[in-house]
Amino acid sequence: MTDFLQFSVIGLLTGGLYSLIGVTIVIVFKASKVVSIAHGQLLAFGALFFWIFMVGLGYPLWLSFLLTLILASLMGFFIERFTMRPLIGQPLFSSFLMTFALFIFLDGAFQLYLAGQTRAYPHFLPQGQWDFGGVIVPKGQVVNFLISFFLFLILALSFKHTRVGLKMRATAEDHRLAQSAGVSVRNIFTYVWIISAILASISGIAMATVTDIHYPLPYFGIKGLIVALFGGMESIGGALLAGLILGLLENISAGYLDPILGGGIKDVAAYVMLLLILLIKPYGLFGLARIERL
């Protein structure tokens, strides 16, 4: 029982981060119907920028965080402006391919900088852990979870209650209608990319405090895609739930099956889950089923 609780707690805490990555993909999809693989790189670069400012250049924590967010939003802006916008009017599938071209390009840059090494942050999150009768809860991960939950809340509320959020929802509903009601759809696309780049970089930093910055970090973006698909591509709340479920499932199955089957269950569990979802409920938990006509 202690084992089970231990696995679930770690799973939930990791799941919070997965939801944040998932939601960055969901908001881009909601607004522009583009599925992005490139978010894994946005995440990795966020973590990398933060490392460069904090460790490489020795800036204080708040300044490096701020500069990271600025650089991340610039990245989001450039990606939208120079790679996504020229493809408007072409089939959506070429936008999908574009994000994966971006993934390859940024992957090269990421590997170029890392050169096969691992970069670790100094400990800026609270260290140590709480012990609840054998169940160990690391403090740093709790902080990560709370931060991502808080960001989630802000995002959901600003979608509901701000003017830009309203415009974004209108754009998600129907591009042409939104445009005729005076919403600049182009600007909305830019905003969405910037916001999701910022969120992705924050989740990247949070991820890197747990795993350090090393090569497979960009591939957490694929975890985000799994979350987005599982929750339904249109649903922000779905991403939250799906991220938590994915984290739980990964950790519990890895905890119990790894000793028997010999390692690597964590990733495979996620992909097996993805396959099952796609076969049973292709549009996710809260996604809209699409009706096709000739």
Add this chain to the structure above:
Amino acid sequence: MRASGIFDKTYQKDIAIVRSWQHWMLLLGTIAFLFTIPLFASYYFINLLSNIFVTVIVVLGLQIVTGYAGQISFGQPAFMAVGAFCSAVLTLKFGFSFWLALPLSGIAAGVVGIIGGAPSLRIKGFYLAMATIAIFYVTMWVITHLKITGLAQGLSPPPPKIGNFVFDTDERMYYIIMIATLILTFFARNLVRSRMGRIFVAIRDNDLAAEVMGINLYYYKLLAFFISCFYAGIAGSLLGHWYMLVNAEQFTLLHALTYIGMIIIGGLGSIPGAYFGVIFLKLLDELMLFSSPFLVDMFPWLGMGSAASLSLMAFGLVLILFLIYEPRGLARRWEIFKTSYRLYPFRYGEQ
């Protein structure tokens, strides 16, 4: 577009792939050239060519399933791995000869591919892409966790041999790879203009409409996956016996992305496009490999050993530019060139 004055007078001529004697000369000349390359070319060049040919086989398979049948597949390296490991296991553990193991590994990869392609019956587009990524990871996990495939270290299959003649050098292996590529190219070229190829195109363009017209979607989608994975399996088997080493590190998701990139750059839905894409990207790789010492000299902060990352960046950049400026790839440029060359003084062949 034909040059002026050339007409098809018989049915045979109308359906011929090779139309004129110049065409025949060019084809035979190319094949003869390919056969004589090892006589004068350097070791490095032969290696590069074999590498290109193996990749061409995989990309041809991908071209059939993605370019023609419209079902995107990121699972190609996993099916290559299935082929490679199958042929290694058959030759090492069961004592099969390479010549039997080669087609069998193709079929094994094809069967796994049918299982892998099963989600395409329900989903399409990027949902299918995600499903194939999942299949990729699951397959690779199974391969690296089975005892018979040597766990993480992999296996070292023996080189093929006929009687006492062992194909253990790069030049000898080049012949096997080249001949396999020629046969498979011929097969693919004919396949896509047969009834089956036309059905694939119909499914790609609008699968609902194709179904309404009486095409059995399930059968043909799975068939497309089978054929493409058969190609991948053959390529994997050749690669394994050429390197005399197979392990999971040779088949990564990045390879899958590269293959997709190759068919985009070459041109989706075109057999010559597969060649263009592979050759273009392999040459780009080599270019980056050669130029990276100079680049490092110029920009010392790049650091040593940056060639791989630099070529990855170059690849990404080229892919971005192609998607924006020429989404139909080099194959379309080639068609435009051919038309304008044939109609030379006149200009109305350009589309």
